[in-house]
Amino acid sequence: MTNTQVTLAQIDNYGPWTVTPNPRKEVDLQTLQSRLYADLSQLVGMHGGYVFFTRFDNMVAITNGLDLEDHARIQESIGNRYPVTLSFGIGTSTSPRDALVDATALLQEAGSAQDAERAEVLAGQTTEPTPAEDDDVHLAHFDVNDATGEYTDELDAYSTFIHIEQAYASLMRYLHDAHDGLAFFVGGDNVIAVVPDLERAAYEDAIRHVREDVDMDLKVGVGSGVTAQDAGMAAKHALEICREDGTHVEGL
Numbered sequence: 001m002t003n004t005q006v007t008l009a010q011i012d013n014y015g016p017w018t019v020t021p022n023p024r025k026e027v028d029l030q031t032l033q034s035r036l037y038a039d040l041s042q043l044v045g046m047h048g049g050y051v052f053f054t055r056f057d058n059m060v061a062i063t064n065g066l067d068l069e070d071h072a073r074i075q076e077s078i079g080n081r082y083p084v085t086l087s088f089g090i091g092t093s094t095s096p097r098d099a100l101v102d103a104t105a106l107l108q109e110a111g112s113a114q115d116a117e118r119a120e121v122l123a124g125q126t127t128e129p130t131p132a133e134d135d136d137v138h139l140a141h142f143d144v145n146d147a148t149g150e151y152t153d154e155l156d157a158y159s160t161f162i163h164i165e166q167a168y169a170s171l172m173r174y175l176h177d178a179h180d181g182l183a184f185f186v187g188g189d190n191v192i193a194v195v196p197d198l199e200r201a202a203y204e205d206a207i208r209h210v211r212e213d214v215d216m217d218l219k220v221g222v223g224s225g226v227t228a229q230d231a232g233m234a235a236k237h238a239l240e241i242c243r244e245d246g247t248h249v250e251g252l
């Protein structure tokens with residue numbers, strides 16, 4: 001059985017901090033959030049994990065390959081560099097959706113996101129890597145077909161943004177509800193989804209759903225590995241095969 005390890009990173013008591021003693025300048029909050037994401041991405045990435053920025057005050061990481069000590073060291077490093085701290089909840093499951101549900105519940109049990117007493121919680125257990133023949137992480141790298149020709153070079157930038165966001169919203173809801181997957185926008189016209197071990201038909205369904213829902217054509221490269229980094233690189237190579245061959249689903 002393969003297990004995805006998902007870590008929910010939540011900034012402790014961030015809401016009150018943003019308005020104490022008075023509302024802080026938005027430009028400073030935006031700078032803090034993007035730097036914190038960049039640092040967390042690098043710290044987790046050094047161990048082969050991926051972090052998705054989601055709402056910035058809550059970030060979701062795929063942390064197969066990181067144990068509790070690795071998580072604690074990252075919390076310490078962030079605490080030393082920033083005026084805020086991070087709590088981590090860790091969940092593992094064959095279903096990425098369930099892993100994040102469990103990770104969230106652990107943090108909620110430890111206290112509210114706006115509880116001044118709750119700081120640097122590290123809750124949950126990490127998973128041992130399964131034998132090499134069982135890759136734990138499955139990633140699907142989705143990309144809009146010819147986004148540059150269809151949208152970026154044709155429409156104004158805001159209209160393109162609306163189209164891309166609508167496709168993202170359609171895909172994230174479908175993968176979550178139908179296949180227990182968690183899809184994250186990563187920039188440009190790209191969405192990376194952490195998924196269970198799905199069949200080709202599931203990807204064909206998802207692509208058909210987005211086409212029917214918002215009239216946008218996607219392709220997807222799928223990859224597996226013992227870490228997110230391994231799975232993600234395999235998915236990128238599979239996506240390149242889609243580009244070369246004009247296909248919609250590769251890597252399975």
Ligand SMILES: Nc1nc2c(ncn2[C@@H]2O[C@H](COP(=O)(O)OP(=O)(O)OP(=O)(O)O)[C@@H](O)[C@H]2O)c(=O)[nH]1
Nearest residue numbers: 143144145146147148149186187188189190236243
């Ligand atoms: N995060 C991330 N962004 C990417 C990646 N590849 C492309 N992008 C983004 O996607 C944008 C569009 O690039 P492409 O997807 O290569 O271009 P396209 O016009 O859709 O062409 P095709 O993908 O060949 O259909 C780029 O400007 C980047 O912002 C990737 O691997 N990761």
